[in-house]
Amino acid sequence: MALLTFIGAIQEVTGSCYLLETRDGMRVLLECGMRQGRSASKGTRDNEASNAAPFPFDPKQLDAVVISHAHLDHSGLLPRLAKEGYSGPIYATESCCDLLELMLMDSAHIQEKDAEWENKWRARLNRPPVKPLYTLEDASRALNLRRRVSYGSTVEVARGIRVTFHNAGHILGSAIVEIEIHEFGLTRRLVFSGDLGSTCSPLMRTPTPLNRADVVLLESTYGDRDHRDGNETLLELAGILEQAQRDGGNVLIPSFAVGRTQDLLYYLGRFYQEGRLPQKMVYLDSPMAAQANNIYLRHANEFADADREYIRGTGTTRLDEWLPILRTTQSVDESMALNRIQSGAIIIAGSGMCTGGRIVHHLKHNLWREECHIVFPGFQAKGTLGRAIVDGAETVRILRQRISVRAKIHTLGGFSAHAGQSQLIQWVGHFEHKPELYLIHGEREKMDALQKALGDRLGWNANIPEPGDRIAI
Structure with a gap:
């Protein structure tokens, strides 16, 4: 009988990590995510310390690592894993x-720069220097371990353990992970939802329904609510853009470089093609997002058929045709120049929760201006600057300065790349015979709400594990 240990993303939304061990000694790590933001029980610095703490397993003893998708809360500690001696395959x-x-x-790169900045301050105070969590060399070492697996293909990742990736519809390449464990003539099946996409998300396909499992791990990021109708959200966004143009200010959109940015550019392109985009310029102030755009375009065969046909119907084949007023910035000087723009611009920049990146500088220059609009198109974790603004803070601390919040603040839940409560229940409801169900990757109150809804709608008792819990599969 195999054992599964719940290590990360347990009653919180980041740090996804689970260890599968079989009786004949195989050890497979499912996810290796970084903790971000701040949970109710952990401060930001506590999460930084957690990312640097020793792994609760020996990386050298792992036989394989399986990753559901590329977001850092699912993959961000892979370089540290390689740094600590892991040299086996990483399947994705x-x-x-x-x-x-x-x-x-x-x-x-961020880890190295943060350590460099910190050490400048430490040198002035005669404090010992710190080392980065990991380096570019560590990241390169981890990337050399990648093993590519196509959707629907089954691969034996370790003796007696077979993995199949199914489309999760969350971001490009995101997967539901189906794991078959074969030992002593028996087969047990574990299904990990990964992050399930919303059926309203553009570009991505609907999450693949599965019906066979002995144990299911279900994400619960939005376990307490359903998202607004996608068309209503688009109408709201169009209204915000029109009002911002009348007010004479800019529109700032904090956005994750991978996933959310591509969704936004698709929608803004639709507005442009339909003559409904009042702004004269859209700036993508994220070199990383620009690179992600190119990767998305290389894998356009994974887009949903309806969206691909819509784009083709406009006669456009490139992003500069789809949204001709889009400009991307690369250098720091180009980014800083945007702060001189007083009105008429849409600025999309990372990070998505305003925990760092170029959006922080743009907030410093626009957040105190009543004519400006800030649009949050996704979840803001506890302890982040984005969450403070969304929760109605009158002032926030940005780059060592106290800034008044006078801009108009908008949240667009309908743009979430995560399934809402009903979508989660619908997806898990396809499983026959009600396998053991464990809720993961969600704040506790979200899990409690989803647990109750599953009981009320499906008569299904879902478990909420504690960090470090182990179950038999």
């Missing part, structure tokens, strides 16, 4: 492998 879908290179190298 083909397009996920491409995005992993972008995400991990960028993360390593």
Whole structure:
């Protein structure tokens, strides 16, 4: 009988990590995510310390690693894993492998720069220097371990353990992970939902329904609510853009470089093609997002058929034709120049929760201006600057300065790349015979709400594990 240990993303939304061990000694790590933001029980610095803490397993003893998708809360500690001696294969879908290179190298660069900045301050105070969590060399070492697997193909990742990736519809390359465990003449099946996409999300396909499992791990990021109708959200966004143009200010959109940015550019392109985009310029102030755009275009065969046909129907074949007023910035000087623009611009920049990146500088220059509009198109985790603004803070601290929040703040839940409560229940409802169900990757109150809804609608008792819990499969 195999054992599964719940390590990360347990009653929180980041740090996804689970260890599968079989009786004949095989050890497979499912996810290796970084903790981000701040949970109710952990401060930001606690999460930084958690990312640097020793793994609760020996990386050298792992036989394989399986990654559902490229977001850092699912993959961000892979370089540290390689740094600590892991040298086995890392399995992911083909397009996920491409995005992993972008995400991990960028993360390593940030780790090195943050350590360099911190050490400048420490030198002034005669404090010992710190080392980065991992380096570009560590990230490169991890990327060399990638093994590409196409959707629907089954691969034996370790003796007696077979994995099949199914489309999760969350971001490009995202996967539902189906794991078959064969030992002593018996087969047991574990299904990990990964992050399930919303059926309203553009470009991505609907998550693949599965019906056979002995144990299911179900994400619960939005386990307490359903998202607004996608068409209503688009109408709201169009209204915000029109009002911002009348007010004479800019529109700032904090956005994740991978996934959310591509959704936004698709929608803004639709507005442009339909003559409904009042702004004269859209700036994508994220070199990483620009690179992600290219990866998305290389894998356009994975787009939903309806969206691909819509784009083809406009006669456009390239992004500069789809949204001709889009400009991308590369250098820091180009980014800083945007702060001189007083009105008429849409600026999309990372990070999505305003925990760093170029959006922080743009907020410093626009957040205090009543004529400006800030649009949050996705979830803001506890402890992030984005969450503070969404929750109605009158002032926030940005780059060591106290800034008043006078801009108009908007949240667009309908743009979430995560399934809402009803979509989660619908997807898990396809499973026959009600396998053991465990809720993961969600704040506790979201899990409690989803647990109750599953009981009320399906008569299904879902378990909420504690960190470090182990179950038999």
